Amino acid sequence: MKHYLVIQLARFGDLIQTKRLLASLCAKEGAFVHLCVDASLESLARLVYPDVTVHPIAAHGTGLHGTEAINAMLVDNRRAFVELKAIDFDTIYNLNFSPLNFRLAALFNPDRVEGYSWNNGQEIVGLWPTMAMRWSDQRRIGINLVDFWAGYCPDMIKPEDVNPIAEPKGGGIGVVLAGRESRRSLPLDILSQITSTVVSSHKADTVYLLGGNAEIAAGQSVLKQLPSSVQGKVENLAGKTSWDDLVEIVGSLDMLITPDTGTMHLAAHLGTPVSAFFLSSAWCFETGPYGVGHTVYQAITECLPCLETQACNYDLKCLNCFSDPSFQRFLVTGKPEHAPKNLLTFASDFDDLGQTYIPIAGNDPDAGQRMKFREFIRQYLMGNGGAVSDLDSLFAQRIYRDRDWITQPEPGSTLGL
C-alpha cells in the first residue's frame, strides 16, 4: 500500500487538467491517492475525483481578510497540515510554481517531492518543470498541460483512457461567457453571433449561458444581442450554478461553446463535445480540450501565443478571424475553403505522448517541428528511442543544461526514468 499526494493549488481548469496524473497514480496497484487543493475547489474535486482523498487548504486570496485570513492560514491550514504530515507519502507531486507550494513542501522530505520542493530553507525546482521553463519560449510546439503533469509519473496511463470520447448528450448547447483572463475571451457581440449561428445550424432547443457572478451582466448582454427566435431558448445561468449544477448541466449538453476555461476542461472530462475558441495567450497545444471529439478554432496570427501580462501592440488582431463574416459561414459548412484567414481549425486527437490536434482547415506551419519535439519529449519520458531527428541536437541544447547531468541532482530532479 502506497500513498501518493498531488498538490494542485491553482484554479478550476488546472484541477481538471491534473486528471491524467491522478488517474495514473490511481491505476497503480495498492495506491492511495490524495489531492491537496484550495478549499474553494474542495467540492468540485470530490465530484470529479471520487476515488481520491481530498485535502482542502486555504490558499487562494478570495474573500479572506484580516483575522479571518490569519485564522484560515494558521488554524485551518495547520489542521490540514497535521493530517498531511501524518501520512507516510511515497511521493508528493507538487505541481505549481508558487511560493505557497514551496512552503507547503516544507512539510515533507525533499527527496520524496517531485516538482517544487523545499530543502533546508531553499526553494528547489525539479528537473522536469525546469525543462518545461526552458521550452517555454517555444510555445507553439509545446505539449498539453495534462500530459506535462502526467509526465511526473513514469507509468502514466494511455491518453485515450483519461476522458471518454466526446459525444452529444441531447441536452442542448452551453455557452461559456468568459474566462478568467479577459483577453482570451471573445467579445460579447462576436460570441452572440457565434451562438446564434451554432444554435440555428444545430437546431438546438435549449441554450444555457454559463459563468460566475462576474458574468451575470455579460449573460444579459448576450441574451439581448441574440435574435428573438433564439432568445426564447436561452437560460442565463451565470452566477446561478453550484459545482454540482455545473457538472450536471455540462455533462448533459450536446456541445459547449467556450474560450479556454475551466468549464471547457470539465466538459472534456465529462465527454461533452467542445467547440473552443483560442486566441491571444491561449494556445490549444498547451491547454486545449483533452480527449477525442472536440473542435478547436485557433487564431494563428504571427504574434501568437502572446503573454496575457503584456499589453497587446497589435490592436488585438487575433480577433479578426472570428469577426470576419466568413467565419459564420465556415461554422455552418465546415468547409476549409470557407475558413477566414489566420484561423486554424483542429480536431482533437492523440499520439503516443498524449493530446494533439489535427488540422481540418488551414495550414499548421509548426506541425513538422512540433512532431519532432513531441518525439524528443516522448523519448525522454518513456525511454524508448526512435530515430534521431535533425532537430534533436538543437532541442537537447535548448532543454538540457550541463548541470543536469554533471552535478548531483536536486531532490526530484531525476534525469530520464
Place this chain on the structure above:
Amino acid sequence: MKKLRILVVLPLYGGSLPIGRYVASALRAEGHLVEVFEAPEFNSAYDSLKDLKVTTDRLDYLQNSFLNVVSQSVLAKVETFEPDLVFAMAQAPLNHQALKRLKRDGVTTCMWFVEDFRLFTYWKSFAPFYDVFAIIQKEPFISELAAIGQPNAIYLPLAAQPDFHKPIDLTSVEQRKFGSDISFMGAGYPNRRIAFRELVNHDFKIWGTEWDGDHVLEPLVQMKGARVTPEECVKIFNASKINLNLHSSIQADELVTYGDFINPRTFELAACGAFQLVDKRQLMPEAFEDDELATFDSIEELSEKINYFLSNPNECEAVIQKAQTRVLSEHTYQKRMKTLLEFTAERIEGWPQQNDPAESFSVDYPPELAAEIQQRIGSLGLPENVSFTDLVWAVRQQQGSLSELDTAILFLDEWQKLYAKRA
C-alpha cells in the same frame, strides 16, 4: 537598540573562522536575528582547483571565477535576507565588485579585521569599501585607515565566548591526554621555537601546527602536529597546570616582542579559569590590571615564573579568579558586539533603518494557537515581541522537514505577500 537582522560572513578557513562563529553566537544572544554565510563549505572546491596541474594563468582565472561565484552567493543571500548589517570576518569572501554593489544598494557593512595590520596588509585594498572597520590594534593603524578613506575604524579587541570557553570536568583519560605541567597551544612561529627550547626539561606538551623540522621540540609536539579543534583547545587549557601564551612573531632575534594587540588565547584561557603565563603587550594595561594576569617580559622571567608557580599552585588560583571575573564582565564577544553596533549607529547616519510601518506586518495570533506560537518563538531563541517577518526568517533557518506550525507560518507569510499586501 532595536533587534537587527545581521548576516555574518565567515571566511573560507583560518583563525578568524572560530571567531566568526563566536560572533554569530554572541549576536544571537543579544537577541538579533543572525544568518551565517558558511564560506568554509566552499573551501574544498576552491582547494581542488590547485590540484589541476594547469598553467598559472588558467589557475588564476579559475580561482578568481570561483571566488566571484562565492561573492555573488553572499549578494544573493543579502538580497533574500535583507540584513541591517553585513558583518564580514577578516578574509571573508567578498570581492571589490560585491562590496561596491552592497554600497550602491545602501547595505551597511562592517569588517572585523582580527589580524596584525603590519603582517597582513591586504586591508589597504578592502578597508575603504566597508562602512565600519573594526580592528585589534590602535595607532598608527587608525590614522592609516583614515588616510586611505576609512574614517570609521574602531578598536575592538578580541574576547572570549563564555558558553564555550569555560571550566570543564575532564575524564581521567582526557586529563592524561591533554594534561601536563606546562603546555603551549599554537603554531610554531620562529620566536616560539627558540624560546621553548629552554623549557624541554619540564613536563611540557606542545599542541598545534607548523612545528615540524625542529628536532629539539618535535618530541613534545602532540597529535603529530595536527590542527587542534576549538573543543580540544578548551580541554588543553583546562588540563594544563600552566598554559604558556607567547604572542607570535616572525622574528627569531626578539623572542618577546612587546607588540600591541592581545591574542584571543589570553581571553579564552582566562574565561576557562585556566592559569596562563602571558607575555606583556602594549594594549594589555587597559584590558587587565597587573594582578589579573601573570605576565613575563623575557624568556628568563618566563623560566623563573614557571618554576615559581609550579611550586606555588595556590598563587595561581588567586590570579585565575581575578582574570576570569574581568573577562566575564568586560571581554566577551557579546560585549564586543554591543560596542560595535553602538559605534555603527553613532557613525552611520540613519542606521539602523526603522521599519516602515506599512511594510511591517503584525499578526494577532488566533487565541487557540497563541500559547503554542509563543512557545515556538521561545524555542527559536527569539524575543517574545519578535516581528512576524523575523519569526518567518527564523523558521526558514530550520533544517529538515518542518512541523505543521512552522509550515503554516511560512505559508501565511507568502499568502500575505501574494494577496493581503497587494490588496
